[in-house]
Amino acid sequence: MEKLNKLTPYERLEVVRHKGRPTIRDYIPLIFDEFIEMHGDRCFGDDRAIVGGIGSINGIPVTVIAQVKGRNLNENKDSNFAMPHPEGYRKALRLAKQAEKFRRPVICFIDTPGAFCGVEAEKRGQGEAIAKCIIEFMRLRTPVISVVLGEGGSGGAIALGVCDELAVLENSVYSVISPRGFASILWKDAGKEKEACNIMRITAEDMVELEVAEKIIEEPLGGAHNDIGQTAENIAEFLYKSLREKMKIDIDVLLNERYTKFRKIGKFTEE
Amino acid sequence: MGLEDLFNVVKTRLNVIDGNAADSGSEDKTDKDDSAVRVPKNMLFKCPRCLNVIMTEELEKNLKVCPECGYHARISAPERIKLIADKESFREFDADMLSANPIDFPDYEAKQQTLRDSTGLKDAVVTGECTIRGERCVIGVMDSRYMMASMGSVVGEKITRAFEFATKNKLPVIMFTASGGARMQEGIVSLMQMAKTSGAVARHSDAGLLYITVMTDPTTGGVTASFASLGDIIIAEPKVLIGFAGRRVIEGTIKQRLPDDFQSAEFMLEHGFADMIVERKSMRRTIAHILKLHKTGGAA
Numbered sequence: 001m002e003k004l005n006k007l008t009p010y011e012r013l014e015v016v017r018h019k020g021r022p023t024i025r026d027y028i029p030l031i032f033d034e035f036i037e038m039h040g041d042r043c044f045g046d047d048r049a050i051v052g053g054i055g056s057i058n059g060i061p062v063t064v065i066a067q068v069k070g071r072n073l074n075e076n077k078d079s080n081f082a083m084p085h086p087e088g089y090r091k092a093l094r095l096a097k098q099a100e101k102f103r104r105p106v107i108c109f110i111d112t113p114g115a116f117c118g119v120e121a122e123k124r125g126q127g128e129a130i131a132k133c134i135i136e137f138m139r140l141r142t143p144v145i146s147v148v149l150g151e152g153g154s155g156g157a158i159a160l161g162v163c164d165e166l167a168v169l170e171n172s173v174y175s176v177i178s179p180r181g182f183a184s185i186l187w188k189d190a191g192k193e194k195e196a197c198n199i200m201r202i203t204a205e206d207m208v209e210l211e212v213a214e215k216i217i218e219e220p221l222g223g224a225h226n227d228i229g230q231t232a233e234n235i236a237e238f239l240y241k242s243l244r245e246k247m248k249i250d251i252d253v254l255l256n257e258r259y260t261k262f263r264k265i266g267k268f269t270e271e
Numbered sequence: 272m273g274l275e276d277l278f279n280v281v282k283t284r285l286n287v288i289d290g291n292a293a294d295s296g297s298e299d300k301t302d303k304d305d306s307a308v309r310v311p312k313n314m315l316f317k318c319p320r321c322l323n324v325i326m327t328e329e330l331e332k333n334l335k336v337c338p339e340c341g342y343h344a345r346i347s348a349p350e351r352i353k354l355i356a357d358k359e360s361f362r363e364f365d366a367d368m369l370s371a372n373p374i375d376f377p378d379y380e381a382k383q384q385t386l387r388d389s390t391g392l393k394d395a396v397v398t399g400e401c402t403i404r405g406e407r408c409v410i411g412v413m414d415s416r417y418m419m420a421s422m423g424s425v426v427g428e429k430i431t432r433a434f435e436f437a438t439k440n441k442l443p444v445i446m447f448t449a450s451g452g453a454r455m456q457e458g459i460v461s462l463m464q465m466a467k468t469s470g471a472v473a474r475h476s477d478a479g480l481l482y483i484t485v486m487t488d489p490t491t492g493g494v495t496a497s498f499a500s501l502g503d504i505i506i507a508e509p510k511v512l513i514g515f516a517g518r519r520v521i522e523g524t525i526k527q528r529l530p531d532d533f534q535s536a537e538f539m540l541e542h543g544f545a546d547m548i549v550e551r552k553s554m555r556r557t558i559a560h561i562l563k564l565h566k567t568g569g570a571a
Contacts, residue, residue: 117516127495127515138470155496176462201374265463266424267371
C-alpha cells in the first residue's frame with residue numbers, strides 16, 4: 001500500500017538528522033534479549049564510533065557490530081559523530097572473525113556520515129582498514145545481515161555493508177558520499193545539498209530499485225523518533241525472519257549468493 | 272562536517288602545465304593555481320612536488336620522471352603497457368565495454384563521449400593478459416586522464432572480470448592503480464564496485480594466486496579502500512600521492528597545512544602500508560623477478 005506521506009530525498013535527510021532520531025544505543029535494549037559489549041581491535045585501541053558485542057534475538061546468539069551516533073554533544077564527542085578510525089574497522093573485523101569461529105551470524109548496523117578524515121586515520125591506514133573489512137566480510141563463513149539505520153555515507157558505510165541481505169529504514173539514506181560532499185565536488189558549492197539529494201538516488205526505494213538493498217523497514221508516521229518501540233519491533237521482526245532464512249542455507253551456497261549479490265551491480269553496454 | 276572530497280581527493284595539488292595529467296573533468300577546472308605561468312600547452316612541465324619547470328621533451332626522455340626530485344608523473348595506460356609488457360604480448364579484455372548511466376546523471380553520456388574522443392579510451396581502466404619477460408599474467412592499468420580514473424560500473428566490471436579470468440586460468444594479477452575514488456556520477460552504484468572488485472580479489476587469493484598492486488599517481492579514495500590495498504605485495508612509485516581522504520578535507524579539519532610528504536609513497540612505506548618503492552625504470556625487472564619467485568607457488 002502506497003503511503004501518502006512519502007518524503008522527498010531532502011526531507012528524509014532532515015528526518016535522519018533530527019536530533020531525536022533513535023541511535024543504536026536506543027535500539028539495542030529493544031531489539032536484543034541481552035547484549036554483552038566487547039572492546040578493542042587488539043592492535044591500537046578501542047574506537048567508540050563502533051560498538052560491538054554479543055547479543056541474542058529470540059534466543060539466537062548473534063554478533064552485533066554498529067556505528068554509534070550520539071544523542072547529544074557529549075555522546076557525539078565520545079563516539080566521534082559515528083566516524084570510525086581504522087581501529088574501529090579493525091575492531092569490527094576482529095569481532096566478525098570471532099563470530100565466524102563460533103558460527104554466530106553477524107548483524108551490522110550502518111549509521112555514519114563516513115569514515116573519519118584525519119592525519120592519524122591516514123597514518124594508521126584508513127584505506128587498508130576498510131578494504132580488509134570489505135574483503136573479509138565477502139568471504140566470512142557465517143550469515144551477515146546489515147541494516148542502514150540513518151545515514152550510510154561512502155566507504156565508511158560499505159565496510160559494514162557487505163552482507164547477505166541489506167535492509168534500509170524507510171527514511172534512511174545510503175550514498176557514495178554525503179550530499180554536501182557531492183555538491184562540493186561536482187558544483188563547487190556545498191550549499192547545493194538539496195539539489196544533490198534530488199539527483200543522487202539516496203532513498204530506501206532507490207536502493208531496492210538499484211538492487212543495492214533487499215528490504216525496506218517501515219517507520220512510523222513522521223519518522224522513527226515518533227515511536228522508537230514500534231521501529232525497534234519492525235527491525236527485530238526483519239532480523240529474526242532474515243536470520244532464520246539465511247541460517248538454513250548451506251554456507252558455500254550462501255557465499256556464492258553473497259558474491260553474486262554484489263557481482264551483478266553495475267550498468268554498462270558491450271558492443 | 273568536512274567530508275567534502277572524501278572520494279575525489281585529487282584536485283589542484285597535482286595539476287601540471289602540460290595539461291596531460293590534470294584533466295579530471297570539468298569539476299577540477301575552476302580553481303587552478305593563479306600563480307601558474309601560462310605557457311604554450313605541452314611545452315613545459317612543472318613538477319607538482321618540487322615545482323621545478325622543465326621541457327616536456329626532457330621529461331619524456333626520462334620516462335616522465337622529474338629529473339630534479341624523482342616524482343613519477345602520470346602516464347597513460349598505453350604508455351604503461353608498453354613499458355611493462357613484452358612486445359606484442361598484450362591482448363586486451365573487454366575493449367568495447369561502455370558505461371551506461373545508472374542514476375540518469377545529467378550530461379554524463381556527453382561528458383564521456385568528449386573524453387573518449389580526446390583520450391582514445393573507453394573508460395578509466397585497460398585490462399588484459401600479457402607476458403612480462405616471458406611470465407604470463409593478467410594486468411590492469413588505470414588511466415587518470417579519464418575522469419581521474421574514478422571507479423564506476425565499467426572500471427568495477429573490467430577489474431572483476433580480469434580477476435575472474437586470472438582465477439580460472441591460474442594466473443597472477445598485476446594492477447597499476449590510479450584513481451580519484453568512486454565515480455560520483457554513478458552514485459551508490461559506484462560505491463558497490465568496491466565490494467564487487469574485492470570479492471573477485473578474495474576468490475583469486477583463495478585459489479592461492481599472486482596479486483601485485485603497483486600504486487601510481489594518484490591512488491586515493493574508494494580504490495585505496497578496496498582492491499588497491501589488497502595486494503599480496505604492494506609496490507609504489509616514488510613520490511606519488513597515496514591516501515584515503517582528501518588532503519584539503521583533512522587540512523580543513525585540523526586547520527593547518529600538512530607537510531608535503533603527507534600521503535606520499537614514502538609516507539605509506541614508513542607507516543607500513545607498502546612493501547617497497549620501485550622506480551619506473553626498474554619496474555618491469557622487479558615485477559618479472561617477483562613473478563618468477565612465485566612460479567612454483569599457488570594451489571595446484
